[in-house]
Amino acid sequence: MFLNLVTTNSSEAMELLDNLIPALVTVVLLYIPPLILATISIIRKRELSVHFIRRERKRAFLGLIVGFASLGAAYLFDGKYELKTDLYPVNVCYNVGLAFQRNAQTQNYDKTSKDFTxxxxxxxxxxxxxxxxxxxxxxxxxxxxxxxxxxxxxxxxxxxxxxxxxxxxxxxxxxxxxxxxxxxxxxxxxxxxxxxxxxxxxxxxxxxxxxxxxxxxxxxxxxxxxxxxxxxxxxxxxxxxxxxxxxxxxxxxxxxxxxxxxxxxxxxxxxxxxxxxxxxxxxxxxxxxxxxxxxxxxxxxxxxxxxxxxxxxxxxxxxxxxxxxxxxxxxxxxxxxxxxxxxxxxxxxxxxxxxxxxxxxxxxxxxxxxxxxxxxxxxxxxxxxxxxxxxxxxxxxxxxxxxxxxxxxxxxxxxxxxxxxxxxxxxxxxxxxxxxxxxxxxxxxxxxxxxxxxxxxxxxxxxxxxxxxxx
Missing domain, CATH: 3.40.720.10 (Alkaline Phosphatase, subunit A)
Incomplete structure (x- = not known):
């Protein structure tokens, strides 16, 4: 999907976005306020309490155990499961790299195809x-x-x-x-x-x-x-x-x-x-x-x-x-x-x-x-x-x-x-x-x-x- 960024023209994208304004407004309202609050907290150097940190570490550790168990189950029950394509954020990094690689191949097309008949x-x-x-x-x-x-x-x-x-x-x-x-x-x-x-x-x-x-x-x-x-x-x-x-x-x-x-x-x-x-x-x-x-x-x-x-x-x-x-x-x-x-x-x-x-x-x-x-x-x-x-x-x-x-x-x-x-x-x-x-x-x-x-x-x-x- 990342290739769409370089193969879709701007006028086509704007034509679509103009008709998705309600969805865009919803996304902005959901994500922008938390990001602003987080930025303010960083600037003011607000610190989390020791109790909060310890509690969340335990939850994160439990989540990590569940995650590894789920990963093992995925490999066990799905023979086609792959980290690079199915596990976030590994798949995002892989897809970004793949998009750059294909874009480079595309831009080199005039050289790789010049002798074709x-x-x-x-x-x-x-x-x-x-x-x-x-x-x-x-x-x-x-x-x-x-x-x-x-x-x-x-x-x-x-x-x-x-x-x-x-x-x-x-x-x-x-x-x-x-x-x-x-x-x-x-x-x-x-x-x-x-x-x-x-x-x-x-x-x-x-x-x-x-x-x-x-x-x-x-x-x-x-x-x-x-x-x-x-x-x-x-x-x-x-x-x-x-x-x-x-x-x-x-x-x-x-x-x-x-x-x-x-x-x-x-x-x-x-x-x-x-x-x-x-x-x-x-x-x-x-x-x-x-x-x-x-x-x-x-x-x-x-x-x-x-x-x-x-x-x-x-x-x-x-x-x-x-x-x-x-x-x-x-x-x-x-x-x-x-x-x-x-x-x-x-x-x-x-x-x-x-x-x-x-x-x-x-x-x-x-x-x-x-x-x-x-x-x-x-x-x-x-x-x-x-x-x-x-x-x-x-x-x-x-x-x-x-x-x-x-x-x-x-x-x-x-x-x-x-x-x-x-x-x-x-x-x-x-x-x-x-x-x-x-x-x-x-x-x-x-x-x-x-x-x-x-x-x-x-x-x-x-x-x-x-x-x-x-x-």
């Missing part, structure tokens, strides 16, 4: 124009998508769209943006995450295969792999960075002009990667006020009593994503050529869904709501005519379990007909050999763990069972 080779006909769009959403959970069984009308546009395939049994391998997005943009998965320090992204793979590439983001720099990967593109732009104001909050629809300009260049082979702001909290700021279909969406502070308003605002943001994806598809249809679009979200979100009253994401132990994400594949009429096997296979795999983190990259390469030793075809949803591997999750120490080894609770597994998702 995908050895990518194109297999499609060179004379026909091809366009591929890869859309990475933000904080969008499958539970609130009408296409995936939600009862509210959050996908009025896409539900009528031809050539669209939805996958309902998809989980991400991370509930944090700074880990999930790089996995989506590369061949790195939870099982191979350490290779991220020397591998490059899908943009380089497409460039090696002769494609023109573009990366457009509606998020600010995070000084980590998302930035590094995005800047591999021939054309890249972070539209929030174009504003002189840190309060600038462009909607995802402003990415459309970037896409339109790139299409107008007329490249024969083109990949466009979009990183949206989707449904990130504060939800009401993800869509224009005129598009508030579900109301009331205010007040929507981070409190359980405002859950209904929060869900309304969240659903409005999903509905806005629906319209955004529809506009992208229309743009691609107007090109009258082989084109495909793939969409998924980096992770989901908790919105006070059950008695635990969990909210937001990126918790050390994920919930079902943070893991279950939408995954969509669209192919143009022309593309389906040229590559009917890809369409038939994608439909055949529709009801299978999928890991977005493992399947996004190979699916994109397969759609574009790009061969690479780093592309595992059996993880692509458009490959006849597709086979879901045992599910894993990337924990805070970058270790792949099975879902039943994360500390997830009974309500989470009940939801997975309800959705028919194997784990």
């Amino acid at each position: 995908f050895h990518a080779k194109p297999t499609h006909a060179t004379e026909k124009r091809e366009i591929y769009v890869m859309v990475i959403g933000e904080t969008s959970r499958a539970l609130n998508w009408q296409l995936l069984g939600y009862t509210r009308e959050t996908n009025p546009e896409l539900k009528e769209q031809s050539g669209l395939i939805t996958y309902s049994k998809v989980l991400t391998e991370s509930n944090t943006t700074h880990k999930s997005v790089p996995m989506l943009m590369s061949g790195v998965t939870a099982c191979t995450y350490d290779s991220i320090y020397y591998q490059k992204s899908i943009l380089t793979a497409f460039k090696e295969a002769g494609f023109q590439t573009a990366f457009f983001s509606n998020q600010r720099y995070n000084h980590s792999f998302i930035d590094f990967f995005g800047k591999e593109a021939d054309t890249f732009e972070f539209i929030k960075e174009d504003s002189l104001s840190t309060d600038s909050n462009p909607s995802d629809s402003e990415l459309m002009s970037c896409v339109t300009k790139e299409l107008a260049k007329g490249a024969d082979k083109l990949l466009i990667v979009l990183h949206t702001y989707g449904s990130h909290f504060n939800y009401r700021e993800r869509y224009p006020a005129k598009d508030a279909y579900f109301q009331p969406d205010y007040p929507a502070d981070a409190e359980p009593k405002f859950k209904d308003n929060l869900v309304n605002a969240y659903d409005n943001s999903v509905r806005y994503t629906d319209a955004f994806l529809k506009r992208l598809i229309v743009l691609l249809e107007e090109q009258h050529t082989d084109a495909a679009l793939v969409y998924t979200s980096d992770h989901g979100e908790d919105i006070f869904d059950d008695s635990r009253n969990l909210f937001l994401h990126a918790s050390p132990v994920p919930s079902y709501y943070q893991l279950h994400v939408p995954f969509l594949v669209w192919m143009s009429d022309s593309y389906r005519g040229t590559y009917p096997t890809h369409w038939a296979t994608a439909v055949a795999n529709q009801q299978k379990d999928v890991s977005s983190s493992s399947s996004f990259f190979p699916t994109m390469l397969n759609l574009a007909g790009i061969d690479s030793p780093y592309c595992e075809d059996n993880l692509s949803v458009v490959a006849p050999s597709y086979q879901m591997r045992p599910r894993v999750y990337l924990n805070d120490h970058n270790e792949p763990r099975s879902l039943d080894d994360l500390g997830m609770r009974k309500p989470d597994f009940e939801m997975l069972d309800q959705k028919g998702i194997r784990y």
Whole structure:
């Protein structure tokens, strides 16, 4: 979690803190007065009585005995117990050191990755124009998508769209943006995450295969792999960075002009990667006020009593994503050529869904709501005519379990007909050999763990069972 300090931009942090003022005030009232009193006591050199010191020493000694007994029991009954990860404050010191180490590795990425190559080779006909769009959403959970069984009308546009395939049994391998997005943009998965320090992204793979590439983001720099990967593109732009104001909050629809300009260049082979702001909290700021279909969406502070308003605002943001994806598809249809679009979200979100009253994401132990994400594949009429096997296979795999983190990259390469030793075809949803591997999750120490080894609770597994998702 300490890595979040260097991978979360200030505007995003302030946007969240502005809506957590009651919690912040409570923390200040609990901790600041005792600290002030302690400081005054030190300055005035107040001393504790001998009786008090002796009494507390006895209590401390008893506490020490209980602590050592508990430590022994932990080792005895939990074979996976480790001091460095499970015992406070040892784990804090270990995590701080680990965060510094990883940050140093990240800042050295340009050197460790400079000689990397995908050895990518194109297999499609060179004379026909091809366009591929890869859309990475933000904080969008499958539970609130009408296409995936939600009862509210959050996908009025896409539900009528031809050539669209939805996958309902998809989980991400991370509930944090700074880990999930790089996995989506590369061949790195939870099982191979350490290779991220020397591998490059899908943009380089497409460039090696002769494609023109573009990366457009509606998020600010995070000084980590998302930035590094995005800047591999021939054309890249972070539209929030174009504003002189840190309060600038462009909607995802402003990415459309970037896409339109790139299409107008007329490249024969083109990949466009979009990183949206989707449904990130504060939800009401993800869509224009005129598009508030579900109301009331205010007040929507981070409190359980405002859950209904929060869900309304969240659903409005999903509905806005629906319209955004529809506009992208229309743009691609107007090109009258082989084109495909793939969409998924980096992770989901908790919105006070059950008695635990969990909210937001990126918790050390994920919930079902943070893991279950939408995954969509669209192919143009022309593309389906040229590559009917890809369409038939994608439909055949529709009801299978999928890991977005493992399947996004190979699916994109397969759609574009790009061969690479780093592309595992059996993880692509458009490959006849597709086979879901045992599910894993990337924990805070970058270790792949099975879902039943994360500390997830009974309500989470009940939801997975309800959705028919194997784990």
